[in-house]
Amino acid sequence: MPRTKEKENYRTRLRAVGLRHTLPRERILSYLDRKNVHPTPEELYQGLKKRGYDIGLSTVYLNLHVLREHGLIYEFKDPKGTTRYDGYREPHVHLACTACGKVEDLLLKNLPELDLEPALKAAAERTGWALEGFRLEFRGKCPSCQE
Structure with a gap:
């Protein structure tokens, strides 16, 4: 789980774009905010589950869409055409x-x-x-x- 300072950083980033802070958003941002991490939605879901977070796949998809629309993460296609996400700042x-x-x-x-x-x-x-x-x-x- 993110430390207090990191949690406040995610809260601030979400508020700055007019989004409400939620645990799924914080956890997704925390997961993506690392170098060389470019998961598909399913890989992100599995990664969060491995960390012990109780989150649904539909929640992951919904929040990826919201976070991308608000410019907090980047969506792109890899050379194989697979949709991936990047949140490394x-x-x-x-x-x-x-x-x-x-x-x-x-x-x-x-x-x-x-x-x-x-x-x-x-x-x-x-x-x-x-x-x-x-x-x-x-x-x-x-x-x-x-x-």
Whole structure:
């Protein structure tokens, strides 16, 4: 179970987007707020059950939808077309294996040569869009699939 400081962080994040704090939302955010965690809804459900949480699969689906709609988590398709979720807040890009579907996080601070802020600003200026962020995915074969 999340520590008191972490629990307050989840409460604050939920309130900031106008959502009520609930234990399922807190537990889902806590589960997804880790590096290299990109579960399907079913994997998330199983992971929460393994942690001892009494939660239903329909509750997981409902809350994933609500959290995504409010911008607290990110939904994406892996290279195999499977829907996955990401709640890791540290700025990162995804490394996606086109062979096995594995998705890994690569922190932007570990890629200082990849500064996307100027590109984001230029895109906003050239298009008139009010851009809020970006998602970047590198695709290729993971070390295991290269063998």
